[in-house]
Amino acid sequence: MTMTTPYPIAIAGASGRMGRMLIEAVLAADDCTLSAALDRPDSPALGQDAAAFAGRASGVTIGADVEAALRASRFLIDFTRPEGTLAHLQACVRHGVAMVIGTTGFDDAQKAAIEAAAQHIPIVLAPNMSVGVNVTLKLLELAAQALRDGYDIEIVEAHHRHKVDAPSGTALKMGEVIAAAQGRRLQDCAVYERVGHTGERPAGAIGFATVRGGDVVGDHTVMFLGSGERIEITHKSSSRATYAQGSLRAVRFLATRRAGLYDMFDVLGLR
Numbered sequence: 001m002t003m004t005t006p007y008p009i010a011i012a013g014a015s016g017r018m019g020r021m022l023i024e025a026v027l028a029a030d031d032c033t034l035s036a037a038l039d040r041p042d043s044p045a046l047g048q049d050a051a052a053f054a055g056r057a058s059g060v061t062i063g064a065d066v067e068a069a070l071r072a073s074r075f076l077i078d079f080t081r082p083e084g085t086l087a088h089l090q091a092c093v094r095h096g097v098a099m100v101i102g103t104t105g106f107d108d109a110q111k112a113a114i115e116a117a118a119q120h121i122p123i124v125l126a127p128n129m130s131v132g133v134n135v136t137l138k139l140l141e142l143a144a145q146a147l148r149d150g151y152d153i154e155i156v157e158a159h160h161r162h163k164v165d166a167p168s169g170t171a172l173k174m175g176e177v178i179a180a181a182q183g184r185r186l187q188d189c190a191v192y193e194r195v196g197h198t199g200e201r202p203a204g205a206i207g208f209a210t211v212r213g214g215d216v217v218g219d220h221t222v223m224f225l226g227s228g229e230r231i232e233i234t235h236k237s238s239s240r241a242t243y244a245q246g247s248l249r250a251v252r253f254l255a256t257r258r259a260g261l262y263d264m265f266d267v268l269g270l271r
């Protein structure tokens with residue numbers, strides 16, 4: 001019987017909704033080990049055991065020393081905020097640590113910084129790590145090609161009251177996938193707001209609508225609205241565990257990859 005060394009994984013945003021889900025997933029996976037848990041220097045979680053929220057002891061204390069965390073790690077999974085991810089990115093390049101980035105809400109300059117870092121380390125960047133959402137993106141590619149003419153496209157997403165970015169990274173990715181499948185660019189056709197006397201809907205627009213409230217984990221619906229019929233493609237998340245499991249699949253994928261920027265289509269073989 002051959003024994004392999006488990007992947008040493010640091011989790012950033014350890015006390016966040018996704019951070020906790022990821023810590024549980026890493027502790028439950030035979031091929032992974034929790035090497036470090038990071039939070040902000042002013043976080044009340046510092047000094048606690050990383051699994052204390054679940055009434056368990058992991059033996060890993062939540063800290064704010066990024067350099068020490070990365071010295072002990074081969075991978076960093078980061079679901080924080082764009083500024084946090086960007087700071088961690090530079091540290092990962094210095095330490096040669098591979099990254100799985102789930103954070104959303106990056107601007108163009110921040111995306112360019114991630115692309116530049118991927119020349120030095122392997123990175124999986126995806127606004128949604130769930131298998132179901134990524135299969136939905138493939139369905140949207142097909143639908144967008146077949147429903148190119150005569151169908152108006154609207155994307156509606158709903159999330160919990162704590163979400164800070166809109167539209168969701170997933171909704172934006174859906175828009176990008178649809179636009180690309182139709183030979184267009186999202187920035188040329190996206191409509192993010194409608195208020196007052198808007199006039200008639202411009203042909204070819206891709207509209208976005210955002211709902212925020214309660215504890216909704218993440219719902220996305222794309223409508224293709226024609227004359228006499230409409231097609232709706234919906235994905236609903238009922239647990240954040242799917243994002244955590246997808247992130248561990250991304251770690252396993254990165255373990256055999258050189259520097260480069262990858263996404264969940266690469267991880268799941270959907271390209």
Ligand SMILES: NC(=O)C1=CN([C@@H]2O[C@H](COP(=O)(O)OP(=O)(O)OC[C@H]3O[C@@H](n4cnc5c(N)ncnc54)[C@H](OP(=O)(O)O)[C@@H]3O)[C@@H](O)[C@H]2O)C=CC1
Binds near residue numbers: 012016084169243
């Ligand atoms: N790709 C995917 O599949 C998914 C992506 N997401 C995305 O992941 C991100 C996190 O979501 P969620 O877990 O719900 O958010 P939370 O607010 O629950 O958690 C964020 C964590 O990151 C920490 N943090 C915030 N700012 C910084 C910073 N500048 N530097 C370091 N750490 C920081 C927070 O600390 P503190 O509490 O002290 O602020 C907290 O621990 C969001 O962008 C969300 O859209 C979410 C689910 C799935």
Ligand SMILES: O=C(O)C1=N[C@H](C(=O)O)C[C@H](O)C1
Binds near residue numbers: 163167
């Ligand atoms: O903030 C969240 O919760 C989620 N964020 C991601 C996004 O912005 O698409 C993924 C998922 O929808 C949950």
